[in-house]
Amino acid sequence: MGMTYDELIKEALTTPFEGWDFGVFKGRMTEESAALPWDYPGLVKERLAQAGSLLDLGTGGGELLSSFAPLPGRTAATEGWAPNVPVARKRLEPMGVQVVEVGDDDRLPLPDGSFELIVSRHESYDPDEIRRVLTPGGVFITQQVGGEDLAEINAALGAAPHEYADWNLAGAAAELTEAGFEVSWQGEARVETVFHDxxxxxxxxxxxxxxxPGFDVERYGDRLRALHEEMRAGRPLRAHAHRFALVARPAPAGG
Structure with a gap:
């Protein structure tokens, strides 16, 4: 028979969620992230072996960063969402990683030229700050959530599109180039994500x-109930995750 609408909503509002572990969605939300034409962990690992220092922006609970072990002797991570900070510290500090709590202005409270490799998976960044904190020959690798990400959810709920709807690979690459970087590799893709309940x-x-923004189950109750009926009838909500990634390094002086 499956759970009723009210049961599903109650469970969704009370399920504990820690760090950035999406295991709770198993079988209920399927994301074809394996279908991305690049492998972000692979891009990082490829360069990690040569790096003496590493900075991970927006580490969440440190899940992905810890999977890259063994880590360089000097490794640090930032996290801007307060509940994740203790989770990240518990996981990463025993590995010798400094976890730095940051605000939402993308300022990095770290010294100039202090990291050979800076990585950012789905975390915002300021190109000038990245350039400042990177060593002169350093590398920046990022995978970003694009501005058209899962836009079908907003449409299904009658909600406004993302404020950052124009955030895409071309804009990010241009911004980095303007800040004095050379982009050596780039990719962009849209992959299906399906919500089953x-x-x-x-x-x-x-x-x-x-x-x-401002999502509330009562405010969107009519739309949610309609989606519940569709899903129960075997018509899940199909959306598309918008991702892009790039690798860049500071352009040589005078070049």
């Missing part, structure tokens, strides 16, 4: 509050 959708929106 309304509870998974509500839980997703609860942990990504920027996706539909």
């Amino acid at each position: 309304v509870g998974a959708l509500v839980l997703f929106l609860r942990i990504t509050p920027w996706h539909v």
Whole structure:
């Protein structure tokens, strides 16, 4: 029979969620991230062996960073969402990683020229700050969530599109070039993400509050109930994750 609408909503609003572990969505939200034409962990590992120092921006609970072990002797991580900071510290500090809590202005409270490799998976960044903190021959690798990400959710709920709807590979590459970087590799893709029940959708929106600002189950109740009926009838909500990635390094002086 499956859970009722009210049961699904209650579960979605009370399920504990820690760090950035999407295991709670198993079978309920399927993301074809394996379908991305590049492998972000692979891009990082490729350069990690030659790096004497590493900075991970927006480490979440440190899940991905810890998977890169053994890490360089000097490794640091930033995190801007307060509940994740203790989770990241518990996981990363025993590995010798300094975890730095940051604000939302993308300022990095770290010394100039202090890291050979800076990586950012789905974390915002300031190109000038990246350039300042990188060593002269350093490398910056990022995978970003594009501005058209899961736009079908906003449309299904009758919510406004993302404020950052024009954030894409071309804009990010131009911004880095303007800040004095050379982009050596880049890629962009859209992959299908399917929500199989309304509870998974509500839980997703609860942990990504920027996706539909001001999201509230009562405010969007009519749309959510309609989606619940569609999903129960075997018509899940199909959306597309928008991702792009690039590798850049500071352009040589005078070049």
